[in-house]
Amino acid sequence: MSAPIVxxxxxxxxxxxxxxxxxxxxxxxxADERGLSVQVVRNGSRGLLWLEPLVEVTTPAGxxxxxxxxxxxxxxxxxxxxLTGAEHPLHQGLTEEIPYxxxxxxxxxARVGVTDPLSLHDYAAHGGLTGLKRALAMEPGHIIDxxxxxGLRGRGxxxxxxxxxxxxxxxxxxxxKYIVCNADEGDSGTFADxxxxxxxxxxxxxxxxxxxxxxxxxxxxxxxxSEYPHxxxxxxxxITRARTVGWLGNDVHGSGRRFxxxxxxxxxxxxxxxxxxxxxSLEGKRGVVRAKPPLPAISGLFGKPTVIxxxxxxxxxxxxxxxxxxxxxxxxxxxxxxxxxxxLAGNLKQGGLVExxxxxxxxxxxxxxxxxxxxGRPLRAVQVGGPLGAYLPESQWDVPLDYEAYIQxxxxxxxxxxxAFDDTVDMARMARYAMEFCAIESxxxxxxxxxxxxxxxxxxxxxxxxxxxxxxxxxxxxxxxDLCDTMMGGxxxxxxxxxxxxxxxxxxxxxQDFGIESSQPAAHAA
Amino acid sequence: MxxxxxxxxxxxxxxxRGGKMALDAAQASATPAIAATARILAQLKDxxxxxxxxxxxxxxxxxxxxxxxxxTIAEALNLSRAEVHGVITFYPHFRSEPAARHTLEVCRAxxxxxxxxxxxxxxxxxxxxxDFHASAPDGSFTLEPVYCLGLCAQSPAVMIDGQxxxxxxxxxxxxxxxxxQETTA
Ligand SMILES: Cc1cc2nc3c(=O)[nH]c(=O)nc-3n(C[C@H](O)[C@H](O)[C@H](O)COP(=O)(O)O)c2cc1C
Ligand code: SF4
Ligand code: FES
Numbered sequence: 089m090s091a092p093i094v095x096x097x098x099x100x101x102x103x104x105x106x107x108x109x110x111x112x113x114x115x116x117x118x119a120d121e122r123g124l125s126v127q128v129v130r131n132g133s134r135g136l137l138w139l140e141p142l143v144e145v146t147t148p149a150g151x152x153x154x155x156x157x158x159x160x161x162x163x164x165x166x167x168x169x170x171l172t173g174a175e176h177p178l179h180q181g182l183t184e185e186i187p188y189x190x191x192x193x194x195x196x197x198a199r200v201g202v203t204d205p206l207s208l209h210d211y212a213a214h215g216g217l218t219g220l221k222r223a224l225a226m227e228p229g230h231i232i233d234x235x236x237x238x239g240l241r242g243r244g245x246x247x248x249x250x251x252x253x254x255x256x257x258x259x260x261x262x263x264x265k266y267i268v269c270n271a272d273e274g275d276s277g278t279f280a281d282x283x284x285x286x287x288x289x290x291x292x293x294x295x296x297x298x299x300x301x302x303x304x305x306x307x308x309x310x311x312x313x314s315e316y317p318h319x320x321x322x323x324x325x326x327i328t329r330a331r332t333v334g335w336l337g338n339d340v341h342g343s344g345r346r347f348x349x350x351x352x353x354x355x356x357x358x359x360x361x362x363x364x365x366x367x368x369s370l371e372g373k374r375g376v377v378r379a380k381p382p383l384p385a386i387s388g389l390f391g392k393p394t395v396i397x398x399x400x401x402x403x404x405x406x407x408x409x410x411x412x413x414x415x416x417x418x419x420x421x422x423x424x425x426x427x428x429x430x431x432l433a434g435n436l437k438q439g440g441l442v443e444x445x446x447x448x449x450x451x452x453x454x455x456x457x458x459x460x461x462x463x464g465r466p467l468r469a470v471q472v473g474g475p476l477g478a479y480l481p482e483s484q485w486d487v488p489l490d491y492e493a494y495i496q497x498x499x500x501x502x503x504x505x506x507x508a509f510d511d512t513v514d515m516a517r518m519a520r521y522a523m524e525f526c527a528i529e530s531x532x533x534x535x536x537x538x539x540x541x542x543x544x545x546x547x548x549x550x551x552x553x554x555x556x557x558x559x560x561x562x563x564x565x566x567x568x569x570d571l572c573d574t575m576m577g578g579x580x581x582x583x584x585x586x587x588x589x590x591x592x593x594x595x596x597x598x599x600q601d602f603g604i605e606s607s608q609p610a611a612h613a614a
Numbered sequence: 615m616x617x618x619x620x621x622x623x624x625x626x627x628x629x630x631r632g633g634k635m636a637l638d639a640a641q642a643s644a645t646p647a648i649a650a651t652a653r654i655l656a657q658l659k660d661x662x663x664x665x666x667x668x669x670x671x672x673x674x675x676x677x678x679x680x681x682x683x684x685x686t687i688a689e690a691l692n693l694s695r696a697e698v699h700g701v702i703t704f705y706p707h708f709r710s711e712p713a714a715r716h717t718l719e720v721c722r723a724x725x726x727x728x729x730x731x732x733x734x735x736x737x738x739x740x741x742x743x744x745d746f747h748a749s750a751p752d753g754s755f756t757l758e759p760v761y762c763l764g765l766c767a768q769s770p771a772v773m774i775d776g777q778x779x780x781x782x783x784x785x786x787x788x789x790x791x792x793x794x795q796e797t798t799a
Contacts (some may be wrong), residue, residue: 105780107766137767235687276723276785279764314670314707315763317776352663353670358761372691373667374704390662432767434728439767461730507725507766521724525761 092127092351093171096144096151098201099284100133101318103280106139106160114162115143123508132287134201135441136188144183147173149509152179175415185386189458193419194443195427196289196404200287206325208333211290220408223298224343231302232258235405237413237424244270244361244398245473245502245582247491250405252517253395253478256385257303260393265305267296268370268389268396271319272311272354272361275474276504281399283441285312285319288403289326290335297340299395300347308349309389310399323351357530358475362581364397364532372559374598376531377581396505400429422489430530432458435467451485454508465510469598473502476586478593479515498589505518517596521547522590530578534574544571544591561603565595598612640686650675651683655690665691665701669708677712713756714749716794718742719773722759725766734770735759737784741791755793 097103097112097546112128119126136142139155143165152173156163161178167356168176168469180186194200203210209215223231225321236251257265269292271282285292296308312320318332328350330336338346352370354360360369364378404426408416417425424446430440430453437459450470454460469479478499487493494501523544547568554561572588579585599606640652654671657666660689672679674707679702684774688695720735736747742750742757749756768780772787774794782790 096702100765101778102765102768102780105768105771105778140768168642273764276762277725277766278762279766315760315769315773318778352666354668354707355666356760358709359704369644369661372663372701374701433725434768434769437767441767475724503764509728518724518727521727525723529761568727578680 090125092499092594094127094129094146095192096131096139096146098133099130099318101316102133102137102282103140103142104318106140106156110159111141111143111157111162114159116164118166122168124171126171126587129204131203132205133283133589134183134189135283136186136438137415137440137583138438138510142180142183143496144458145173149173149182150206153181153183153186154178155180164556188438188440188442191456192443195407195416195419195426196291196400196409197284197288197429197441197443199291200284203288205287205289205322206329208290208335211288215410216290217294217405218337219406220294220298220341221502224341224345224408228302228304231298231409231423234409234413235302238408238416239420239423240404240408240416241424241491242398243400243404243503245500247501250397250401253385253397254299254303257305257393259392260386260572262393264307264390265303266392266400267299267303267305267349267395268367268384268394269296269308269309269310269399269402270361270363270366270396271399272317272366273316273359273399273477274358275503275505277471277507278429278474278503279433280441280504281558282319284399284403284429285316286322286565289323290302290330291403291406292323293326293330293336295402296349297336297347298405298409299397299402301345303393303395304397305393306346306348306461309370310349310351310352311354311360311370313354313360319487321349327351335610337341338417339573352473356512357531358423358525359531359581361541362531362583367528368396369574374531376533379580381400390605395431400503411447419445420488421488422455422492423514424469424492428489428501428504430489431503432508433503433505434470435461435463435510436508437462445487448489450480450506453489453506454485458508461508461510463510464510465512467508467509468513469509469515469602471507471509471518471590471593472505473500474505476500476523476582477502478589478591479518479597481597483597498593498599500586515594515601516548516552516603517601519555519591519594519602520545520552521595522587526587530583531581533578534578535579536578537580537587540571540584541576541587544568544575544587547571548591548602551604563603567603568595579609621789635686637690645682647676647682648686651686655687659690665693665698669702669705669713673708676708680712681710686708716755716775716791717758717773718755718769718791719758719760719763720746721761721763721771722767723762725755726770729769731770734772734782734784734787738772738787741788741789755791 142155143149143157168174199214240250357375359365360375365375369375382392415524419426427445429443442457523541526541532538553563575584638654643649688698746759763771765780771780
């Protein structure tokens with residue numbers, strides 16, 4: 089019998105959510121019935137999420153994609169001869185040639201969707217471990233220098249230079265240090281962390297191991313939100329396998345160096361994405377934000393020096409070490425180096441993950457990649473950077489995606505998630521939701537955030553109920569702006585400090601939705 | 615035999631009295647919740663920062679974290695009952711009362727809103743005859759809000775008994791709910 093034809097069916101939560109398991113079963117069953125030799129491999133998702141489940145068939149010309157495949161399509165695909173890459177209404181051509189994928193610059197996500205996420209062999213065969221092997225031969229200080237030179241900034245939101253953070257931890261003497269991976273990913277419109285953890289878990293393990301070598305930490309924790317059961321399962325399986333073959337443990341790759349890690353599960357609190365709140369949660373307490381200083385880099389988990397980084401930051405470390413700092417640094421614009429996995433969500437025809445160098449525009453993402461709105465109506469507003477990010481009107485869609493350029497327009501790139509809304513959106517409602525979200529998720533430590541957000545909801549309700557009285561409405565708008573000022577100035581962390589961004593941007597750019605003519609203050613950005 | 619009964623009497627009143635109870639005594643408790651909690655504690659309490667893993671394990675086994683487990687946890691971890699209670703109530707994931715036979719979590723965050731998520735939420739409420747954070751009168755489903763499932767590119771999304779579902783319409787939701795009820799009817 090000839091070698092089986094390999095068919096890939098993603099096992100990522102996004103594919104499972106649209107019946108990928110049933111598709112995989114149907115493929116196996118029908119192949120069996122027809123006496124065809126097929127091997128189904130469950131890969132990660134390529135991130136072309138409107139095509140999920142995106143099934144790929146291996147042909148001599150390369151992997152050919154079909155999608156979105158429903159279980160009931162499978163028999164027809166066999167009839168059409170898909171095992172040789174034949175035409176069919178769901179035929180998408182060679183996967184690598186699909187423009188959405190071809191136009192990307194995949195560095196961090198190079199293997200995601202390509203390999204079997206849990207295969208140690210696939211990982212090593214597709215460039216894995218190159219970075220770690222190089223790091224093992226380097227002085228810790230030299231690893232940190234590479235990170236500093238790469239220009240990598242934290243991908244979890246605050247964009248703080250990763251190398252500098254590591255340097256502080258390295259310079260804090262202690263009998264014990266920790267590497268903590270922030271996998272809380274609570275922002276609406278973001279799923280890159282999940283896609284990576286489910287699609288290429290070893291790259292995160294490799295990145296954390298390199299971080300451990302660089303700063304002298306021997307233990308790590310990955311704090312994953314409880315909403316991600318599949319990511320937790322994949323990571324746990326990967327850690328067990330990595331330990332079995334000596335990629336983790338007391339003798340990492342036979343180097344005599346020690347590094348091990350474990351997964352810890354969150355419990356549904358958004359604020360636990362904030363780094364100090366996350367540490368409290370790991371210690372077994374309520375996730376209440378700590379005042380800084382001391383920085384976690386000096387006194388973090390259990391009072392020990394701790395590197396805390398986002399999933400994507402840590403998963404980008406291996407390629408920086410493998411290809412060298414300069415290679416990574418040369419992508420991007422200004423002080424925004426490298427690539428960012430942008431996440432296209434909301435009302436878009438082609439939602440998904442787009443890893444690209446900084447510097448493209450929102451308009452490119454929305455139309456060239458996203459294909460415009462899913463509803464067919466005009467797009468009106470895009471929230472960038474999660475629930476604390478500003479709503480951008482069309483006049484701002486050409487600003488280059490670059491951390492500094494976004495700060496200039498009172499917006500933030502954050503984790504790189506964007507949520508698009510069509511013209512049926514009511515921006516006063518979205519502003520109300522931002523305040524309500526802050527009220528629900530506040531850790532309760534400071535008054536402006538805890539109480540202010542509740543008052544914010546009430547004030548927006550009064551504006552909406554203002555009826556025919558423009559004067560009363562103007563008064564309430566004034567009050568709302570005051571309140572936003574207080575929250576921005578008086579909150580300990582960015583939950584209370586940035587919730588005003590979506591509110592003020594809605595007010596400034598879409599005043600008509602609040603029943604007011606225009607936004608007053610000159611402070612409002614172009 | 616006689617001795618064992620005495621032990622379990624001690625154990626079952628131990629929680630209520632707030633007295634110190636050794637973990638092995640608690641493991642032999644006649645109250646299943648206390649016994650299970652003690653077993654979990656014996657396994658997990660010595661790791662650093664054990665409280666969340668313990669609470670997850672207890673809820674996984676018992677379906678919730680019942681009041682009688684709190685005392686056992688507090689004693690084993692050298693915390694006050696108020697501290698443990700404080701942690702349980704801080705995190706939306708933990709519950710003190712058991713949920714219904716099935717759980718429906720509907721995403722209410724922005725991306726899902728942009729694709730009709732609020733309409734879907736209203737449909738779920740009407741269909742189940744209950745509001746969020748409550749259970750349907752027939753005990754079939756508990757309805758919970760969730761703020762993003764990481765399925766935002768295929769909004770709106772829901773989770774049913776831990777299984778994710780994307781691109782959900784009201785019709786599709788009805789089918790999914792019916793299917794969930796069949797599987798464990
Ligand atoms: C309210 C709030 C929520 C946050 N949520 C996350 C999150 O889910 N994931 C994340 O990586 N960072 C989150 N952050 C940022 C972290 O505090 C921290 O800056 C980040 O984990 C550091 O890692 P990085 O330097 O690699 O970005 C959040 C911050 C705030 C204020
Ligand atoms: S701003 Fe809000 S979430 Fe942040 S520390 Fe203050 S109360 Fe807690
Ligand atoms: S906003 Fe609903 S899944 Fe992310």
